[in-house]
Amino acid sequence: MSIGAEHFSERSPLYRLHAEARLGRIGDSCIATAHGDQDERVIAARCALLDLSNLPRVGFRGVASAACLQAQGFVLPGAPNQALAQADGSAVLRLSQNEYLLLGSLLDAGARVRQQEQDWQFDGSPNYLLPRQDSHAWLLLSGRHGSEVMAKLCGVDLRAEAFPPGSVAQTSAARVNVIVANLPQGELPGLHILCDRASAHYFWGALLDAMQEFDGHPVGIDALP
Structure with missing residues (x-):
């Protein structure tokens, strides 16, 4: 039997959007390991979105x-x-x-x-x-185009020269209050974004829309180094 988010008492607010993703167990919950058959490491290096909301x-x-x-x-x-x-x-x-x-x-x-x-x-x-588990959703925007994606949604300059690794911004993006932290995953650029859990579905869509220019897609954790 394949694993499904409905088998867990704790679920991401975005779990319905991951119906086609392959899921893996993480602690007492689950997480998307892959969203398709493409080389997701290539996508992650370019422009990708991960849902980490089930991590503590x-x-x-x-x-x-x-x-x-x-x-x-x-x-x-x-x-x-x-x-x-x-x-x-x-x-x-x-x-x-x-x-x-x-x-x-x-x-x-x-x-x-x-x-x-x-x-x-x-x-x-x-x-x-x-x-913070039930108040904030947690997303990771990875890849070299992350700051360009956020420039469409946020007034803060998140380019590396203005927002180097280790920086945190408490701001608004797509009219949602967010916390953004520049925390690369090894050599992979990564902007960790925490937003109000009730706004997560809307904000996920806003990010995906802004990512289209860079051929960005959701990926699972198997895409990370």
């Missing part, structure tokens, strides 16, 4: 948050609006002086980040949990 993500805010995360082995960005990839493939986005967003890694199906949320308990210190 969580936020923390408070003057004690940095110390708490460092105690768990995370290396933190030095200033707000910066992102830092971790050795295990996860990432830390610093959204303000005292707010952080953790993005899970495909290497462990997001287990480390999921554990941070499960283990959190309020102990009186100013370190507050900000659940």
